[in-house]
Amino acid sequence: MSPSTALLTDQYELTMVQAALRSGAAHRRCVFEVFGRRLPGGRRYGVVAGTGRLLEGLERFRFDDDALAFLRERGIVDEPTLDYLAGYRFSGSISGYAEGEMWFPHSPVLRVEATFAEACLLETYILSVLNHDSAIASAGSRMVQAAGGTVSDGGRPCVEMGSRRTQEAAATASARAAAVVGFAATSNLQAGHDYGIPTLGTAAHAFTLLHDSEEEAFAAQVEAFGPETTLLVDTYDVERAVRTAVEVAGPRLGAVRLDSGDLVEQAFMVRDLLDSLGNTATRIIVSSDLDEHAIARLAAAPVDSYGVGTRLVTGAGAPTAGMVYKLVQHEDSSGGQIPVEKASEGKSSRGGVKVPMRTYGGSGAAEAEVIGIGAAPETAAEARRLQVPLVVEGELQPGFTGAEGVRRAASRHRESFAELPRAAHRLSKGDPVIPTIHQSPLPLLS
Known part of the structure; x- marks a missing residue:
């Protein structure tokens, strides 16, 4: 099996590149953004997870000889496109919410800036990682809070033990996502090996x-x-x-x-x-098919820790975060940058590069997700920038991958959750705990 991640994608990503190479648009500079239109399952917040895994896979996103031979044998793309793919190396920049951060409807959790061809090829891979891991983390966070918080906060420890209830690669990814939101250990040895997570069994x-x-x-x-x-x-x-x-x-x-x-x-x-x-x-x-609601019911019982499996690795009823990857800005034929957006009913998007900030009230609790378009939003309240550089001109920034990445993400999650209003602790369905506010679009510079 090839160590490359390049074929973990949909065929239409490659066919779009072939057509764009023929039209001459493949090398236009573009901005793509990842966001979710709504939170799944009536939940009050989501958790960004999978960023470290995504960056690890990006380093191996190469069309090696085996992948190119497969594409040629199937006739999936033509020879000029195969030549382009043979030399593919992502040379653009990626910024996004730090792993472990909370997200809300329309939060631009990831921004990819590159040529159309470079960014287009990453769509399926990016979404498959973020949608899975963010779903697991969002469910796991609620379970940890139902258990009284993380162990360092005095809560009862939760142990991830769902490997036998999901696909083998997803099992390791799930264990990692659970560690990001405060699970104390896992039964999955591969996760222990790859990310330094304590193992039990x-x-x-x-x-x-x-x-x-x-x-x-x-x-x-x-x-x-x-x-x-x-x-x-x-x-x-x-x-x-x-x-x-x-x-x-x-x-x-x-x-x-x-x-x-x-x-x-x-x-x-x-x-x-x-x-x-x-x-x-x-x-x-x-143990036994625990979820956040079962854990909450056990709060008064003399229990010391929880083993969580099936309900965690299936997202406790929301197995995907529902994130999408949309083109929001691209270079035109004159070299200027123009915003673009979809007007599809129920699937619309907002054009222009988004700059998200989280604002805070006098008590220190988060009040809103304020998103500027084309520039940072103007706000009189205390605010925090949410996006951080992950890849700069093709170079991965340090600290986001491996065991260090998991530790940093877990710390970010604890701090981010502590900022939320008390309503974030409720397990009942409801609106997001803070609103998302878009400021009026500002003029974009060419």
């Missing part, structure tokens, strides 16, 4: 079923990993399993995990039982 029901008795299974696990391990106690009878776990591991038993049934009721029963047996320090971990 013990045993499944199959391990208990394999042995002749639950006691034998627990004893084998404790012998292998010590009494501080986590024992799964709902394969058969929960109360009996907890008693057996304590008998086998003793007072140093690290945790027990519940994965089925009425988790609230069972958590109270298990906590009382553990305490009565002297295991007051043994933690209770719960």
